[in-house]
Amino acid sequence: MVARTHKTQLSDPFSLVLQPPPNETPAERQKRVELEQEQKRVSDQIDDELRKERTDKKKRSRREVKVLLLGQSESGKSTVLKNFRLKYAPTQWKAELRSWRAVIQLNLIQNVLTILDLMQDRLALLDSPTSSPIDAPAFTPSPYGRTSMDSTLSEITMAPPGRSNANITLTQKHRVLNLRLSPLREVGDDLRRRLGASDPEFTFANGSDGAMNGVLDDAPTYKCSREFGVRGWIGALGLPLNATKKADEPMPIDEATEILATLRDDIISLWQDPDVRELLKAERVRIEDRPGFFLSDTARITSRTYIPSDNDVVRARLRTLGVQEWRITLEQSSDAYMIAGDAFGSEWVIYDVGGSRSMRHAWLPYFDAVNAIIFLAPISCFDERLAEDPSVNRLEDTLLLWRAIVASPLLKNTTLIVFLNKCDLLKRKLQSGIQVNKHMISFGTRQNEVGTVVKYLKDKFKDIIRADSNGPRTTYLYATSVTDTKATAATLNIVRDGIIREHLKHAEFV
Ligand SMILES: Nc1nc2c(ncn2[C@@H]2O[C@H](COP(=O)(O)OP(=O)(O)OP(=O)(O)O)[C@@H](O)[C@H]2O)c(=O)[nH]1
Numbered sequence: 001m002v003a004r005t006h007k008t009q010l011s012d013p014f015s016l017v018l019q020p021p022p023n024e025t026p027a028e029r030q031k032r033v034e035l036e037q038e039q040k041r042v043s044d045q046i047d048d049e050l051r052k053e054r055t056d057k058k059k060r061s062r063r064e065v066k067v068l069l070l071g072q073s074e075s076g077k078s079t080v081l082k083n084f085r086l087k088y089a090p091t092q093w094k095a096e097l098r099s100w101r102a103v104i105q106l107n108l109i110q111n112v113l114t115i116l117d118l119m120q121d122r123l124a125l126l127d128s129p130t131s132s133p134i135d136a137p138a139f140t141p142s143p144y145g146r147t148s149m150d151s152t153l154s155e156i157t158m159a160p161p162g163r164s165n166a167n168i169t170l171t172q173k174h175r176v177l178n179l180r181l182s183p184l185r186e187v188g189d190d191l192r193r194r195l196g197a198s199d200p201e202f203t204f205a206n207g208s209d210g211a212m213n214g215v216l217d218d219a220p221t222y223k224c225s226r227e228f229g230v231r232g233w234i235g236a237l238g239l240p241l242n243a244t245k246k247a248d249e250p251m252p253i254d255e256a257t258e259i260l261a262t263l264r265d266d267i268i269s270l271w272q273d274p275d276v277r278e279l280l281k282a283e284r285v286r287i288e289d290r291p292g293f294f295l296s297d298t299a300r301i302t303s304r305t306y307i308p309s310d311n312d313v314v315r316a317r318l319r320t321l322g323v324q325e326w327r328i329t330l331e332q333s334s335d336a337y338m339i340a341g342d343a344f345g346s347e348w349v350i351y352d353v354g355g356s357r358s359m360r361h362a363w364l365p366y367f368d369a370v371n372a373i374i375f376l377a378p379i380s381c382f383d384e385r386l387a388e389d390p391s392v393n394r395l396e397d398t399l400l401l402w403r404a405i406v407a408s409p410l411l412k413n414t415t416l417i418v419f420l421n422k423c424d425l426l427k428r429k430l431q432s433g434i435q436v437n438k439h440m441i442s443f444g445t446r447q448n449e450v451g452t453v454v455k456y457l458k459d460k461f462k463d464i465i466r467a468d469s470n471g472p473r474t475t476y477l478y479a480t481s482v483t484d485t486k487a488t489a490a491t492l493n494i495v496r497d498g499i500i501r502e503h504l505k506h507a508e509f510v
């Protein structure tokens, strides 16, 4: 038996390597043994550290509350994340405010370029000797939109586009403004490059490159200024380097800041021009309802000493690409729940995802790793089309997404929270006379007012839960306008407590 073992050991090439050298002297032996002991000590120490790290990670993971933000593009996911950071990690938030200057400047420039593009088209039309009424683009319903419909969703209709031919008076003044503001195109490109926003993946299947959502159902044109997105805010905003500066320390006056300061009066004059307003109205472009609208703040933002405020950053638009993981330690320890000596609820991991269709495949791996999903449903978009596929109504897309989430077996134990978002925009739209039942026939003769619309849509979301959920579940629905930071802070408190309570229930702590 012994002989066999010995033979096996000798025939094992690995054992052979480990054999002491032949003719080893006692001194050599002692040195070798000491060396081996030292190596074993180091190896044991590494094993201990790895074990401790694994235990710490497991412990930390048990303490962490993980939340996934879902919803179509421009639904307000990143804005919820910003609100969360503003409320629960204010020191870090304040330190980062200044880093948003370039994003907000670019938002403002894009507002201007949207107008310039429309103005140039009109001017070209006036210059053309054969100018005639403009044909509306052909309207082809998408197979995705139509075949996916069921009785709940089938009554969202899309009006075919048609351009208004209102008589707009564009004069020499507009040509001059167009010329004077043209350097902003280059400044915009520079800022995009600086933010690392030129991502080749950022092209939709229909060939558009980062077009904005928010094209109205009956808008005559799909033309919008290009949107921009970045893989991670951290890199784009130059963090953490920028965050080491004092919040009120003056910022360097770079080229974009200087050019914007020089063009301040021209931008204001463009936005206040009555003919420009008429043109926007005729083209049915509600620029003031679009993400990243800053034209009303031009005087402040074009100042050479401009530093973004909380509200500016919350309203800034920076499209998310892929999945971004945010680890947030709540600053107030009173926000944590003490459980078995652990401060539960003070560490949050929030996954902020890109919402456009081409990015949704990246959501799935996070489904079984989170405690809760906050689903953003932008309910003001009942009369808008999807940028990725202009034949699909945005509200219809949102309801289809919600149904897929509710029906997913991977999510059957996940707490679902719905934010019926952009209620402020909904209110403005309804007040401007837009009729919901023109776009959603099933709304019928109900009152065209925000409370009624919110209730109607809440019921639609609940109907889908009843019809498609894998068993009964608690779902929380809130009407929100997440650019209102005060109201959102209150909602987030309720949501935070709800998520923790549900989590504890699942963990059988209560
Ligand atoms: N008026 C208004 N604007 C909102 C509201 N919620 C979000 N926004 C704005 O809408 C724009 C889009 O919001 P985001 O949070 O960037 O949207 P998102 O869902 O992260 O979009 P993706 O990153 O493309 O998936 C931003 O400019 C926000 O300021 C709201 O309730 N009211």
Ligand SMILES: [Mg+2]
Pocket (backbone or CB within 6 Å): 077, 078, 079, 318, 319, 320, 352, 353, 354
């Ligand atoms: Mg986002």
